[in-house]
Amino acid sequence: MNLRSNAHCHTVYCDGKNTPEEMIRAALERNFVSLGFSIHGWTPYEPTPTSIEREAEYRAELRALREKYRGRIEILIGAERDFLYERDFSDYEYLIDSAHCLERDGEIFDVDWSPEVTERAVERHFGGDYYAYCRAYYEQEARLCEKSDAAFIGHIDLVSKFNEGNRCFDESDPRYLGPAMEAVEVAVRRGKPIEMNTGAISRGYRTTPYPNPLLLRRIRELGGEIIINSDAHEASALDVGFDLCVELARSCGFDHVLRLRSHGFEEVGLVGSADSPLLPRWGDGLLTP
Ligand SMILES: [Zn+2]
Numbered sequence: 373m374n375l376r377s378n379a380h381c382h383t384v385y386c387d388g389k390n391t392p393e394e395m396i397r398a399a400l401e402r403n404f405v406s407l408g409f410s411i412h413g414w415t416p417y418e419p420t421p422t423s424i425e426r427e428a429e430y431r432a433e434l435r436a437l438r439e440k441y442r443g444r445i446e447i448l449i450g451a452e453r454d455f456l457y458e459r460d461f462s463d464y465e466y467l468i469d470s471a472h473c474l475e476r477d478g479e480i481f482d483v484d485w486s487p488e489v490t491e492r493a494v495e496r497h498f499g500g501d502y503y504a505y506c507r508a509y510y511e512q513e514a515r516l517c518e519k520s521d522a523a524f525i526g527h528i529d530l531v532s533k534f535n536e537g538n539r540c541f542d543e544s545d546p547r548y549l550g551p552a553m554e555a556v557e558v559a560v561r562r563g564k565p566i567e568m569n570t571g572a573i574s575r576g577y578r579t580t581p582y583p584n585p586l587l588l589r590r591i592r593e594l595g596g597e598i599i600i601n602s603d604a605h606e607a608s609a610l611d612v613g614f615d616l617c618v619e620l621a622r623s624c625g626f627d628h629v630l631r632l633r634s635h636g637f638e639e640v641g642l643v644g645s646a647d648s649p650l651l652p653r654w655g656d657g658l659l660t661p
């Protein structure tokens with residue numbers, strides 16, 4: 373099934389490889405109805421080549437492209453906001469709340485940069501204890517979900533990016549699952565959709581999306597919503613792994629997922645065609661374009 377939408381992608385305005393227009397053309401080739409752009413909001417500590425000025429250029433270019441492609445595809449102008457840096461994002465139409473970093477011992481380090489960076493950080497700040505590291509991440513994630521006014525939560529379990537095959541820790545261990553479930557529960561209680569993210573597949577770190585099935589089942593049990601996104605950093609990755617996500621979501625009990633349109637979220641039934649979405653509805657946390 374073709375979901376025909378993605379609300380999480382990056383371009384040359386931050387750490388992506390393609391221009392916004394190249395991404396839009398790739399989306400049109402895939403028959404997308406909507407494409408949401410989510411530049412990494414500038415922070416003093418993230419090494420992506422953006423700036424407040426570049427962000428303004430990005431929004432202007434997307435507004436122009438929205439006019440150029442009006443009637444063919446809906447363009448949404450969003451940003452991915454990192455938890456550790458507070459600033460104004462009111463110029464955006466929607467936000468993704470994500471945590472890419474952890475702060476420990478006065479140092480901010482990335483959790484998703486490379487397996488080597490993670491290994492070094494776990495050694496240095498957690499005495500090599502991956503469960504303590506994951507707990508710190510999920511405690512931060514729970515705080516993020518508690519205060520989030522974003523449209524949805526990005527990659528809630530990013531700490532598992534380099535953990536395929538339980539390479540560093542066992543994802544069914546209560547020491548991992550306990551704190552992860554707590555973060556998921558806060559997100560669902562706050563009505564925040566949680567993302568299924570395939571970014572690590574296109575980057576060659578994983579063959580499966582995250583969250584893992586244990587967390588997905590818990591989201592379903594709690595009545596939470598999910599949105600499938602590729603977190604694409606290049607045009608060819610726009611819908612990587614979407615079929616796998618649909619299959620996984622179905623096997624975890626979901627009968628629909630969300631997709632982001634210019635009028636808000638709509639539910640896409642996982643049985644049948646994406647052309648007949650179930651109930652269109654407004655999403656909490658969406659600013660009106
Ligand atoms: Zn991210």
Ligand SMILES: [Zn+2]
Pocket residue numbers: 380381382410452603
């Ligand atoms: Zn991203």
